[in-house]
Amino acid sequence: MRGITCYLFDLDGTLVDSSPVHERAYRQVLADQHPALLPGFDYRTISGLTTGDAFRSLGLDEKQNREATLRKQSLYREMVDSVGAMPGALVLLKKLKARGAAIAVVTSASRVSATRTLEATGLLGLADAxxxxxDVTKGKPDPEPYRKALACLNxxxxxxxxxxxxxxxxVSAQAAGVKVIGVHDPAIRRHADIYFDDLTAFAEAVA
Structure with missing residues (x-):
């Protein structure tokens, strides 16, 4: 990646294989608190959103949202030890660090959940921010998370x-003026500036 000095990584579904765990947590909350919403629930439609925005998109009011968000976060943290790093993630991050690149993780998760996920997967300490x-008032797809990361790393x-x-x-990254490498999901290929099937392929492409 000639001329690139900084890499901003999403966490869930990108660096770590946590999406199945998040989906189980969402489904459990809906089953317990809002069972009428469960039959029509499709995790793919909320992937990448903050937990609050996800429940808000399902029609929960603010009181219901707060209760559901707290429960979902608690459930996820109980299961976080079952989350693993995506194949190639550790090699890729170490390779980029060895080349002097700055790295930030930009996630829709809470700080507690994100930190525990990074700890559980052995990736904590490889990100500079x-x-x-x-840390933001508006989550993805708003550009604020990526603008915040750019500012953190100057x-x-x-x-x-x-x-x-x-x-x-x-959408969030591109709106902040950042080009994007898409990974893991062929459905996003046409939206990304560059696409790799997985992080192993990405790591192999790093000169």
Missing amino acids: LVTAD ADPAKTIGVEDALSGI
């Missing part, structure tokens, strides 16, 4: 690449 849902958008697995993240 962490931007979470707790990075030039023209020399920065975002790495995402969901459309909401791609």
Whole structure:
């Protein structure tokens, strides 16, 4: 990636294989608190959103949203030890760090959940900055998370690449002036500036 000095990585579904765990947590909350919503629930439609925005999109009012969000986060944290890093993630991050690149994780998760996920997957310490849902007023697809990450690293958008697995993240990064590498989901290929099937292929392409 000639000329790129900074990489901004999404976390869930990009660096770590946490989407199945998040989906189980959402489904459990809906089953317990809002069973009428469960039959029509499709995790793919909320992938990449903050937990609050996800429940809001399902029609919950603010009181219901707060209760559901707290329960969902608690359930996820109980299961976080079952989350693993995506194949190639550790190799890729170490390779980029060895080349002097700055790295930030830009996630829709809370800071507690994100930190525990990074710890559980052995990736904590490889990022120079962490931007979470707790650090912004508007989550993805708004550009605020990526703008925050750029500011944290004092990075030039023209020399920065975002790495995402969901459309909401791609839109967020591109709106902040950052080109995006899409991974893991062929459905996002046409929206990303560059696409790799997985992080192993991405790592192999790093000169």
